[in-house]
Amino acid sequence: MPRIVTMAAAQLGPIPRSETRAQVVERLLVLMRDAAARGADIIVYPEAALTAFFPHWWIEDEAELDSWFETAMPSNETAPLFAEAKRLKIGFHLGYCELAHEQGRKRRFNTAILVDKSGAIIGKYRKIHLPGHAGHEPWRPFQNLEKRYFEIGDLGWRAWRTMGGVMGLMICNDRRWPEAWRVLGLQGTEMVMLGYNTPQHDPAMPQTDPLQDFHNHLSMQAGCYANGTWAVCVAKAGVEEGIMQIGGSCIIAPSGQIVAQALGRGDELVMAACDLDACTPYKETMFNFARHRRPEHYGMIVERTGSLPPD
Ligand code: CDV
Secondary structure, eight states: OOOEEEEEEEEBOOOOTTOOHHHHHHHHHHHHHHHHHTTOSEEEOOTTTTSOOGGGSOOOOHHHHHTTSBSSSSOTTTHHHHHHHHHHTOEEEEEEEEEEEETTEEEEEEEEEEEOTTSOEEEEEEOOOOOSOSSOOTTSSSOOOHHHHOOOOSSOSOEEEETTEEEEEOOGGGGGOHHHHHHHHHTTOSEEEEEEOOBSOOTTOGGGGGGHHHHHHHHHHHHHHHHTOEEEEEEBOEEETTEEEOOOOEEEOTTSOEEEEOOSSSSEEEEEEEEGGGGHHHHHTTTOHHHHOOGGGSOHHHHHHSSOOOO
16 A cells, blocks of 8 residues: 655745735645645645745844744744644645744744644754855845854754654755755655745856756755655745746655656645655665665764865
C-alpha cells in the first residue's frame, strides 16, 4: 500500500505594502479551500506570507518595524486560517515574521510553523541562514536587511512525525545549503516544506540573474535526491513594490525530479499526490547513511582550521 500524502504548494503573487493582514488571509483561505476541494492533506504557503517582504526596506522606527511582525500565532487576523483548516481537515505550513518576548527582551525571527489537521501547531522553525546585510546600503537598487531585522534561528532543523510521515521545515536561503537538507535527512525526513522570497536580480552578483530559476531548482532537487525526500517549495512571486521575485514553486520527488510546477508569478495552486514510500529505495540503498556515510573521514583538518593545511 503506497503512503500517499497529497500536497498543495500555494504560491502567492506580490503582496503590496498597503495590503492588510486580513486581506492576505482572505487570499490564503481561497487557496486553502481550493486545495481541500482537490483533496490536499497539507497546503504550504511561502516565507513571510502575511505581508510584503519588508527586509527590502531600511526601517529605523521601532514601532514601524514591529508592525511587520506577529506577536501571537494564531492572532486575531490569522485565526480564520486555523479555524478553516480544522473545519476542512487540512494541515498547513505558514511562514511569518515572529516577534517574541523571551529571555527578558524582544526577539525577532523569520519563522515557519506546521499546523496539523486539527488546527494545532505541532512544529516551529526559525530561519538559520539569514542572507543580505545589517548596515544601510542605499546605493543598492534594493536592500536585503534580514541580518538587521532577524536573529539567527535557535531551534535547529527539526522533523516531526505527523500527518502520515516525517515532515521537516527550512526557510528560503537555507535551501541553498546542503547541511540544512542533510540535518533533516539524518532525521529520516520524508517531506520538506519551505517557502522563499527570491528577487530575480541579485545586486551583489548580477551575473547570476539569468540563473536564478536554475539555482533555485538545482539546490532543491539536489537536496531531495541526496536525502531521499520529497519537498514542497513555494515562492512569493511577481513584482512586489517594484522588485521582481522569481516563481517556480514546485513539488520535487525523492528522485530529484520536479513532478509539479507553477506556471505563472501570481497566486497559484500546484498539487501532487506524494507517495512517501518512494523515499525508501533512496534511504535504503544509495543514501543509506548508516551503511555508506563516513563523516569521520571527511576533511578533518579543513574542518578544524577552516583552510587548507600548509604544503
Ligand atoms: N529570503 C531569502 O532568503 N532570499 C534569498 C535571496 C535574498 C538570495 C534566497 O536565498 O533566495
